[in-house]
Amino acid sequence: MRDNKIVVLTGAGISACSGVSTFRDADGIWSRVSIDDVATPEAFARDPARVHGFYNDRRRALLDPQIQANSAHKALAVLEKTWPAEVWIVTQNVDDLHERAGSENLIHMHGELIKARCDACSGIHRWRTDLSVDSRCPVCNRIGNLRPDVVWFGEQPQAMEMIYQALKDCQLFISIGTSGTVYPAAGFVDAVAARPQVRTVELNLQPSEGASLFAETRYGPASQIVPEFVAELLSER
Ligand code: APR
Numbered sequence: 335m336r337d338n339k340i341v342v343l344t345g346a347g348i349s350a351c352s353g354v355s356t357f358r359d360a361d362g363i364w365s366r367v368s369i370d371d372v373a374t375p376e377a378f379a380r381d382p383a384r385v386h387g388f389y390n391d392r393r394r395a396l397l398d399p400q401i402q403a404n405s406a407h408k409a410l411a412v413l414e415k416t417w418p419a420e421v422w423i424v425t426q427n428v429d430d431l432h433e434r435a436g437s438e439n440l441i442h443m444h445g446e447l448i449k450a451r452c453d454a455c456s457g458i459h460r461w462r463t464d465l466s467v468d469s470r471c472p473v474c475n476r477i478g479n480l481r482p483d484v485v486w487f488g489e490q491p492q493a494m495e496m497i498y499q500a501l502k503d504c505q506l507f508i509s510i511g512t513s514g515t516v517y518p519a520a521g522f523v524d525a526v527a528a529r530p531q532v533r534t535v536e537l538n539l540q541p542s543e544g545a546s547l548f549a550e551t552r553y554g555p556a557s558q559i560v561p562e563f564v565a566e567l568l569s570e571r
Contacts (some may be wrong), residue, residue: 338419338473338479338505338533339422339500339503339506340417340419340421340422340504340506340507341421341422341423341424341500341506341522341526342410342421342422342424342508342510343424343425343426343507343508343509343512343514343519343522344410344424344426344432344510344512345426345427345509345510345513345519346362346427346511346512347510347512347513347538347539348404348406348407348414348427348510348554348556348560349407349427349431350380350511350555350556351404351405351556351557352401352402352403352404352407352431353401354395354401354427354429354431356511357513358515359511362439366449367388369487372385372389373386373388373486373487374452374477374486374487374488375488375489376488377486378481378486379425382389382467382481383466383467384483385481385482386465386467388435389447389465389484390464390465392428393461393462393464393482394464396429396430396447396448397448397462401429401431402431402434403432403434404431404473404556405557405558405560405561406510407431407432407434407437407552408561409560409564409565410423410432410435410564411432411435411436411437411561412564412568413564413567413568414436414437414438414439415436416568417567417568418571420500420503421439422440422441422500422504423439423440423441424441424497424500424519425440425441425442425444426441426443426519427442427444427505428442428444428445428446428484429447430446430447433540440517441492441493441496441497441500442493443485443491443492443493443494443519444485445482445484445492446483447482447484448461449481449482449483450465450469450481450483451481451483452471452473452476453479453480453481454471454476454479455471455473455476457471457473457474458483459471459472459473459480461482461483465480465481465559474536484533491518491519494518498562501522501526504532505531505532505533506532506533506535507522507523507535507537508530508535508537508563509534509535509536509537509538509544509548510537510538510560511537511538511539511556512538512542512557513542513543514542514543514545515542515543520543523536523544523548524547527547527548527549531565532562533549533550534547534548534549535548535551535552535563536548536552537551537552537553537555537556537559537560537563538552538553539553539554539556540553540554541553
């Protein structure tokens with residue numbers, strides 16, 4: 335295992351133990367609000383104030399001091415620092431809990447809640463306060479063109495070329511806390527499992543949609559099973 339590159343795909347389940355809502359669990363975000371109302375380019379064109387309000391609430395909740403990286407985020411940061419080959423985290427999460435835990439090789443394929451993007455000049459800015467239709471771009475100075483730098487349904491996820499390169503090079507693929515329902519992320523296990531020497535592992539609270547595609551599966555809260563799995567990996571070195 336020593337020289338094996340690792341790709342870790344994470345989803346909302348890894349942050350659930352930190353108190354951040356998932357999407358498709360019984361009490362998840364999509365049980366309270368419709369995707370079509372808040373998470374598509376059409377929704378933003380139709381009612382930008384509503385969409386801003388949805389992301390403002392989530393940004394404020396994320397920046398509440400009670401929300402902290404948990405032991406799963408921290409274990410992955412230790413893995414990156416300690417593993418003798420490259421470790422990449424590809425996250426679908428728009429929170430910054432992997433960064434807070436210390437991960438550096440990190441790709442936010444669905445964007446980031448604490449960034450804003452200007453539709454007029456394409457500038458991307460760190461943004462920790464509310465956004466509104468009156469927000470001004472700090473670079474081009476225009477008003478009304480800022481949006482959350484998140485990927486909506488119907489949009490292309492970010493950094494896909496880099497992600498597929500990392501998947502092509504990895505010998506271990508670990509999927510953590512994702513329901514396996516949203517593509518292209520749900521298809522990553524298929525892409526790596528096509529190479530017979532690749533080890534595929536699902537770590538989740540319960541079997542995901544794609545559970546049968548993984549060679550190994552372990553179930554329980556991420557804050558428990560991720561540190562356990564990382565400790566096992568490091569002891570195998
Ligand atoms: N530990 C581990 N897994 C958990 C935990 C936990 N404490 N709590 C929930 N889970 C699991 C659930 O069982 C579920 O399989 O995490 C998964 C969360 O699934 P979703 O809510 O669908 O989240 P995710 O897979 O990240 O969604 C993908 O959908 O709406 C979009 O853009 C959004 O990035 C998101 C994408």
